[in-house]
Amino acid sequence: MIPYPSSGSHILAFDLHNELMNSFRLPVDRKMDAFAGLAVLGESLAWLDIDHRLGHCKVHVMEQYGVAESWVKRFRIDLVCDHFLYLKRDGELFITVQERQV
Structure with missing residues (x-):
């Protein structure tokens, strides 16, 4: 799956x-x-909006696969990190912080 590049929607x-x-x-x-x-x-499929300017990440989850109306904003995470690296199936996040440690 990829975001559709022409419209972004x-x-x-x-x-x-x-x-x-x-x-x-x-x-x-x-x-x-x-x-x-x-x-x-x-x-579930998840969509992450990471806004470094505002310092937070929103995680939307598609509760019913393929149904656009089933997107739910599940989390809003305040960023205390430099970069998001990976989101595990169990919800665990891997990030880097200023010291470049995971």
């Missing part, structure tokens, strides 16, 4: 089993000027 997904292309909307209240990315949180 959709995710483009390819179903390997059925060999079909799908697209569905990103969360409506996402920030267009923030660093963003896709992740998996538990069994």
Whole structure:
């Protein structure tokens, strides 16, 4: 899955089993000027808006796969880090801080 580059408002997904292309909307209240990315949180798709200027990260979770209306803002995390590295399936975040430690 990748964010759809021409509009920035959709995710483009390819179903390997059925060999079909799908697209569905990103969360409506996402920030267009923030660093963003896709992740998996538990069994759900997650969209991360990371705004270094405001110093926080919002995590939206798609509770029902492929249903745009099921996006829910699950977390707002105050950033005390330099960079987001990875979000594990169990919700654990890996980040770097000023000392460049994970």
